[in-house]
Amino acid sequence: MTTLRPDDRNQAVLILQKQLNAQGAGLYLDGHYGESTEQAVQAFQRRAGLVADGVAGPKTLAALAGQDTGHLLKQRDLEQAAERLGLPLASVLAVNRVESKGEGFLPNGKPAILFERHVMRERLLEHRYVLPGLASPEATVESLETRYPGLVNTRPGGYAGGVAEHQRLASARQIHDTAALESASWGLFQIMGYHWQRLGYARVQEFAHAMAESEARQLEAFVRFVEADPALHKALQGRRWAEFAKRYNGPAYGKNLYDVKLARAYAQFAGQPEAA
Known part of the structure; x- marks a missing residue:
């Protein structure tokens, strides 16, 4: 749209x-x-x-x-997030504009996700998963890479986009349910499933269920993500946009001008001159 x-x-x-x-x-x-x-x-x-x-x-x-x-993000959700994180509302509005996907749900009502096949490989090794008849987790991922390169791979990619990402996830869940859910990024803020424990969820399945409920729950996951990283939290509180963008988006943040976009969005929402 x-x-x-x-x-x-x-x-x-x-x-x-x-x-x-x-x-x-x-x-x-x-x-x-x-x-x-x-x-x-x-x-x-x-x-x-x-x-x-x-x-x-x-x-x-x-x-x-x-x-x-009813399932979409509301102004009051952002206001509550700002209060919880000790931020001006303008900061949360800026992050929502720049760092979110804009829509946390697909037209069919499922949460927006992106399945990462290279993460699936890492999570299978982390869980020490072994297929029947094979000797080790390493042998298992090698076998799965050969049979299902779109689901288990050393390289990122293989994205189908939109609803088709859920089809990829469903196929991966047949291999290993927990590893598959951990290998997708979820919702508005693209939080990876493998963060579930440090964000305070009992299981990754609980995290995935919350991401499917509403954009408000997706925002809550982002708030927990910030709270779990004191350096990220302090960068956001201090409006050190370059540091925040580097910690949130990775070292290549400058290519997409995330820090510049955040500063401009904050200035707009705070009613300040754009030079701010």
């Missing part, structure tokens, strides 16, 4: 303005996503309980169309 942003000019913006007017916005229908349209979007988002960021993404458009948004 299309995402409409400030300064867009197209037919989709005109349709958006008509939908907002049906909600009482009183906009001039010019197809330009100007300040008045942005304010009208934010006002609708607040009424709907959605994240009030002024961007008309799939969630806002779904709400305007009258679809159920």
Whole structure:
């Protein structure tokens, strides 16, 4: 689904303005996503309980169309996360905009995931899994690599995307349920399943169930992830965006300008000049 942003000019913006007017916005229908349209979007988002960021993404458009948004992230969820982490709301809004996938669920209602075949190999070795008739975990992963290279491999890749990632996960679960669930990244913030224990879940199955419940539960996993890493937490509290991005995204964070995007998003939500 299309995402409409400030300064867009197209037919989709005109349709958006008509939908907002049906909600009482009183906009001039010019197809330009100007300040008045942005304010009208934010006002609708607040009424709907959605994240009030002024961007008309799939969630806002779904709400305007009258679809159920009960499982989607709400403004109050972000406010509670900010309070729990000791952060200004603007910091959490910035992280949500830059570091989240935007949608924690697929159109079929399943949580957004990405199955990592190289992690599956590592987790099978970690669990010391041995297939019947084989002598060791090492022999097992070698056999599985030959038979199922899309599920067990030394190299990342093999992604199918979208709903098909759940088909990959289902096949991997037939090999080893726990290792498979640990080998996928889950939800809005792409938290890897193998973090389940340090995040305080009893089992990875409990973690996966929580990720399938709502985007609020996915945000809670992110909050736990930050709390479990004091250095990451302090970087976020101090708005040291480069350090936070490096710890969260890895050393290649600069290629995608994560730190720059975080700083700009924070400045916008905090109402500061962009130079901040």
